[in-house]
Amino acid sequence: METRRKIAIIVAGGSGTRMGSAIPKQFLDLAGKPVLWHTIHSFVRAYSDMEIVLVLPEAHFDYVTPWLGEFNTVAPVTLVKGGETRFHSVKNGLQQVDGPAVVFVHDGVRPLVSTSLIQACYETALAEGSAIPVVDMKDSIRETDGRGNRAVDREKYKIIQTPQTFLSEWLLPAFALPYDPLFTDEATVVERQGHSIQLVPGEDSNIKITRPLDLTIAGALLKDIQ
Ligand SMILES: Nc1ccn([C@@H]2O[C@H](COP(=O)(O)OP(=O)(O)OP(=O)(O)O)[C@@H](O)[C@H]2O)c(=O)n1
Numbered sequence: 001m002e003t004r005r006k007i008a009i010i011v012a013g014g015s016g017t018r019m020g021s022a023i024p025k026q027f028l029d030l031a032g033k034p035v036l037w038h039t040i041h042s043f044v045r046a047y048s049d050m051e052i053v054l055v056l057p058e059a060h061f062d063y064v065t066p067w068l069g070e071f072n073t074v075a076p077v078t079l080v081k082g083g084e085t086r087f088h089s090v091k092n093g094l095q096q097v098d099g100p101a102v103v104f105v106h107d108g109v110r111p112l113v114s115t116s117l118i119q120a121c122y123e124t125a126l127a128e129g130s131a132i133p134v135v136d137m138k139d140s141i142r143e144t145d146g147r148g149n150r151a152v153d154r155e156k157y158k159i160i161q162t163p164q165t166f167l168s169e170w171l172l173p174a175f176a177l178p179y180d181p182l183f184t185d186e187a188t189v190v191e192r193q194g195h196s197i198q199l200v201p202g203e204d205s206n207i208k209i210t211r212p213l214d215l216t217i218a219g220a221l222l223k224d225i226q
């Protein structure tokens, strides 16, 4: 069976405006460690040959110095500075990717991703070119515009998660496309390049810490998992 280099680009270059905390949310405490520590740990434990590219705001490189060394002993970690948007941060991270690899792009603020989901994404991307985790919608949804709103069939929609995982020969050329504000995730960029997107079952616990309540929920979920 074919195996490939595994490179996780963990994007943590944002400022966390919706969280409203004094420091960006990726550095906040979650069960005694920074949120970002948990995220990196999830990838390092999934495969012994994982390589990490960590994208951070340049002004916050010092925030990881006290603890990043512990990962360097088990996986090579390369620090890269973030960009203006998530798209630009991923693009900066991709400069570290050369040669054939399976590349995971993961939000630094999704610390609860499981080993089994990372491995399922790797296997599917290796076979199909891409793997995007999704979960079902639990609430009813409505489409709105300037004129009003209308019910839509939620069975037609999925909630998109990370790690968004690709063969490097799909992902690298796609990120040469000019930036479009619709590029809120990597699947959108790769699809624009003409590739098909393979969905895999995600996890309800793989939450993105966006607002203060999410940090409380992540703390409770972490206790449950451990
Ligand atoms: N220029 C950016 C913007 C976002 N991200 C990262 O992309 C992930 C998902 O983005 P989001 O939750 O929106 O984080 P922020 O941009 O920090 O939050 P906000 O939109 O509330 O400011 C986060 O890990 C964030 O650090 C990034 O690497 N570079």
Ligand SMILES: C[C@](O)(CO)[C@H](O)COP(=O)(O)O
Binding pocket: 086, 107, 160, 161, 162, 184, 185, 186, 208
């Ligand atoms: C990539 C993502 O997490 C998939 O749900 C999401 O699109 C990130 O959006 P954000 O506005 O940058 O948090």
